[in-house]
Amino acid sequence: MATERADLEDAYLSTLEARLLRREGGNGLVFDRSNFYPEGGGQPGDTGFVERADGSRIAILGTRYGEDRSEIVLLAAEDAPTVEPGETLVLHVDWQRRYRMMRMHTACHLLTVVCPYPVTGAAVGPEESRIDFDIPDADADKAAITERLMALVAQNHPVFTRWITDAEFDANPGLVKSANVKPPRGSGRIRLVCIGEEPALLDAQPCGGTHVLETQEIGEIHVGKIEKKGKVNRRMRLRFGPPPAA
Numbered sequence: 118m119a120t121e122r123a124d125l126e127d128a129y130l131s132t133l134e135a136r137l138l139r140r141e142g143g144n145g146l147v148f149d150r151s152n153f154y155p156e157g158g159g160q161p162g163d164t165g166f167v168e169r170a171d172g173s174r175i176a177i178l179g180t181r182y183g184e185d186r187s188e189i190v191l192l193a194a195e196d197a198p199t200v201e202p203g204e205t206l207v208l209h210v211d212w213q214r215r216y217r218m219m220r221m222h223t224a225c226h227l228l229t230v231v232c233p234y235p236v237t238g239a240a241v242g243p244e245e246s247r248i249d250f251d252i253p254d255a256d257a258d259k260a261a262i263t264e265r266l267m268a269l270v271a272q273n274h275p276v277f278t279r280w281i282t283d284a285e286f287d288a289n290p291g292l293v294k295s296a297n298v299k300p301p302r303g304s305g306r307i308r309l310v311c312i313g314e315e316p317a318l319l320d321a322q323p324c325g326g327t328h329v330l331e332t333q334e335i336g337e338i339h340v341g342k343i344e345k346k347g348k349v350n351r352r353m354r355l356r357f358g359p360p361p362a363a
């Protein structure tokens with residue numbers, strides 16, 4: 118049986134009632150549906166807690182995919198009380214952490230708009246994110262990039278998802294920004310995350326992560342550091358808040 122992915126349709130669903138299908142290993146909980154994001158695509162899995170009918174709570178320390186990716190496994194603490202399949206619980210995502218993740222993740226998409234170069238790696242975090250770019254004859258100026266990034270935030274562009282077929286995706290090779298990450302195949306459809314307004318979208322790329330609905334939600338953000346990782350590779354770090362005074 119598969120877990121229904123409520124987080125893919127609504128990233129703002131911080132709580133959700135769900136029924137336990139089975140336990141996996143010692144501390145894995147597989148529900149019929151889930152609002153917890155599983156680790157993948159450069160974004161860490163959600164944490165939080167699940168609440169039983171009597172009000173008691175079981176801490177969730179992480180979330181990952183099951184073996185064939187059709188199930189989502191919430192990872193309880195090792196010493197958590199045993200829950201039996203069939204029990205209905207309320208799944209509470211640690212919203213403060215997740216919302217920072219959504220803001221950061223959306224900011225990473227905007228960074229690829231400002232820096233339209235192949236992405237060779239990315240990691241989203243609640244405090245800091247990093248993206249690796251291949252920039253030919255690269256001199257990247259973090260103050261200039263921050264300024265352009267904040268202009269896109271302030272313009273408050275809408276962010277939305279659209280599902281396309283594998284065939285539509287194959288017909289648009291320009292959608293792939295990431296040089297070594299291919300979107301998951303097999304379901305026949307691919308989730309595109311779009312920023313901007315039709316017909317002049319700022320950005321559209323395959324992504325399974327969680328994002329905010331409007332770029333203004335990102336808030337103040339800056340490029341904290343640009344490191345040289347090779348002849349053309351530049352690692353950029355995004356951080357919340359204004360740039361530190363020079």
Ligand SMILES: [Zn+2]
Nearest residue numbers: 222310324326
């Ligand atoms: Zn994304």
